[in-house]
Amino acid sequence: MQNSTTIGFIGAGNMAYAIISGLINNGISAEKIKLSDTNESLLSLRKDEFNLEVFTDNIELAAHCDVIVLAVKPQILSIVCHQITESIKPGALIVSIAAGVRVRDINRWLGGNQPIVRTMPNTPALLNQGVTGLFANENVSASQKELAGDILSSVGQSLWVEEEGMLDAVTALSGSGPAYFFLMIESMSNAGVALGLDEKTAQALSIQTALGASMMADASTDSAHELRGKVTSPNGTTQAAIESFQDQDFDLIVAHAMRAAFDRAGELGVELGDSD
Numbered sequence: 653m654q655n656s657t658t659i660g661f662i663g664a665g666n667m668a669y670a671i672i673s674g675l676i677n678n679g680i681s682a683e684k685i686k687l688s689d690t691n692e693s694l695l696s697l698r699k700d701e702f703n704l705e706v707f708t709d710n711i712e713l714a715a716h717c718d719v720i721v722l723a724v725k726p727q728i729l730s731i732v733c734h735q736i737t738e739s740i741k742p743g744a745l746i747v748s749i750a751a752g753v754r755v756r757d758i759n760r761w762l763g764g765n766q767p768i769v770r771t772m773p774n775t776p777a778l779l780n781q782g783v784t785g786l787f788a789n790e791n792v793s794a795s796q797k798e799l800a801g802d803i804l805s806s807v808g809q810s811l812w813v814e815e816e817g818m819l820d821a822v823t824a825l826s827g828s829g830p831a832y833f834f835l836m837i838e839s840m841s842n843a844g845v846a847l848g849l850d851e852k853t854a855q856a857l858s859i860q861t862a863l864g865a866s867m868m869a870d871a872s873t874d875s876a877h878e879l880r881g882k883v884t885s886p887n888g889t890t891q892a893a894i895e896s897f898q899d900q901d902f903d904l905i906v907a908h909a910m911r912a913a914f915d916r917a918g919e920l921g922v923e924l925g926d927s928d
């Protein structure tokens with residue numbers, strides 16, 4: 653990332669906080685980061701922690717920045733875009749982290765012909781363990797693409813998709829995915845309690861098992877399928893459990909759930925882009 657690039661965040665909430673922390677931990681100077689929000693007490697907290705320049709006026713922030721990260725709730729994105737249209741520097745890169753809002757709507761709200769990267773981060777970004785899908789429109793240069801990738805990589809991994817529609821698939825997988833694993837942890841804890849464990853022990857066993865299995869899958873060159881094969885002895889306990897999952901079509905249950913999330917992401921994109 654070039655040291656002369658100024659990155660402005662509109663919205664000083666959880667996600668902006670995580671990304672700014674990541675950038676500063678990765679050696680980006682706080683002087684190069686600006687922040688605006690309508691909440692003055694939150695801005696003051698951020699200013700004290702990071703020693704960066706803050707604004708209560710989004711228009712003023714936009715005029716200072718080479719990259720503008722839109723980090724407000726999706727429902728107010730159109731208002732913010734209309735606000736800053738006139739003050740954006742020519743050619744400035746817009747990075748949206750707002751879930752579901754499509755590039756063509758952001759572009760329309762900003763007056764057209766804007767370089768825009770739309771991203772879909774997920775909640776573990778708050779612990780630097782996120783994974784983000786990114787899509788760039790045709791106005792984004794190669795160096796701006798690299799820059800957007802670097803910004804989101806400060807809170808985890810970044811992966812590009814070639815078609816914007818694939819961000820709905822990213823939403824169905826990694827965007828909503830943390831909740832699927834929370835559900836699995838919850839179900840396994842409950843089942844452990846039903847088998848006689850106390851709640852605290854069942855929960856600790858579930859969480860650590862999820863963490864350990866993810867770390868193994870990440871560290872290993874084997875696929876998840878191969879790893880599963882290695883821990884499933886013939887006629888053993890794991891085989892009994894896996895067969896029970898498969899008898900109830902576990903793959904199909906997951907596929908249906910993710911299709912529902914994918915379809916809903918498409919609907920939300922239309923709903924969120926509805927305003928002028």
Ligand SMILES: NC(=O)c1ccc[n+]([C@@H]2O[C@H](COP(=O)([O-])OP(=O)(O)OC[C@H]3O[C@@H](n4cnc5c(N)ncnc54)[C@H](OP(=O)(O)O)[C@@H]3O)[C@@H](O)[C@H]2O)c1
Binds near residue numbers: 668724726772
């Ligand atoms: N959190 C996640 O894990 C996650 C994951 C993926 C994507 N996202 C996306 O990231 C975006 C931000 O999420 P978040 O969790 O960081 O939200 P958040 O904590 O609510 O932060 C948004 C901030 O924007 C402020 N704001 C409201 N109106 C504003 C305006 N007109 N101008 C400037 N700032 C304004 C809010 O102030 P008030 O609170 O006073 O309204 C709040 O401080 C959302 O679009 C969300 O879809 C979040």
